[in-house]
Amino acid sequence: MPKLTGIKNINVAVFISGTGSNFINLIEHSFKKKSKFKIKLVISNNPKAKGLKYAKKYKIKKKIINYKNLKNSEKDILSELDKTNIQIICLAGFMKILTVNFIKRFKGKIINIHPSLLPKYKGLNTHERVLDNNENYSGCTVHYVNSKLDAGKIILQKKVKIFKNDSSEKLSKRILKHEHLLYPRALKKIISSL
Known part of the structure; x- marks a missing residue:
């Protein structure tokens, strides 16, 4: 390295x-x-x-x-x-x-972005599961990658409100906008700490 x-x-x-x-x-x-x-x-x-x-x-x-x-x-x-x-x-x-x-x-040099507020809703089909459970909020998380799925130390998170008429597609699009803001910020944060 x-x-x-x-x-x-x-x-x-x-x-x-x-x-x-x-x-x-x-x-x-x-x-x-x-x-x-x-x-x-x-x-x-x-x-x-x-x-x-x-x-x-x-x-x-x-x-x-x-x-x-x-x-x-x-x-x-x-x-x-x-x-x-x-x-x-x-x-x-x-x-x-x-x-x-x-x-x-x-x-400590591999990071990932995940479309939920980890540690909740690890893995796939995140938005469907969030809506099925009638959550009030979802969001996105940038975290370090370790040997367990979506379980590494959290770097940054953004909370996103869920609306009554949300479908998984609508929620996904709204969260993706926040992912695009969060990922560069998280990368900048870890670079400045190196």
């Missing part, structure tokens, strides 16, 4: 599986004047992930990993991360679970 002291721009890799809205949002933030990070690499387990078009558009190195063999896949990812001198990994809708050994290699 490269040392982070005295580095002006932190090299970030973003892992995606789908549309990549948090990925494009982080790219836009990386171009801001006072940004302390650069997105150098995008990793995807899905060759058809829509988010990959942003890699092409912004000339960001991309790597597709097929995940047929977990051990080899993670070995390939780690090799790519080393080659690109990556210091922080941001998971943004990455639908694969990283192994304990992989997480150990980047201990």
Whole structure:
């Protein structure tokens, strides 16, 4: 793992599986004047992930990993991360679970955004479950990744009110807007603490 002291721009890799809205949002933030990070690499387990078009558009190195063999896949990812001198990994809708050994290699340097107020509603189908349980609030959480699903230390959270006429789609769209505000803030926070 490269040392982070005295580095002006932190090299970030973003892992995606789908549309990549948090990925494009982080790219836009990386171009801001006072940004302390650069997105150098995008990793995807899905060759058809829509988010990959942003890699092409912004000339960001991309790597597709097929995940047929977990051990080899993670070995390939780690090799790519080393080659690109990556210091922080941001998971943004990455639908694969990283192994304990992989997480150990980047201990305290992998973060994820999750569409609920963790520790509530870990895993998938978050908005449906929140609505089924008649919650008054949901939200989003940026947290460190550890060996347990959506269980790492919380970096930042944003509470979002649930309205009576909310569907999971409406709630999802509203929370996504807050994700786009929260993720860059959380990244900035952890970079400033390095």
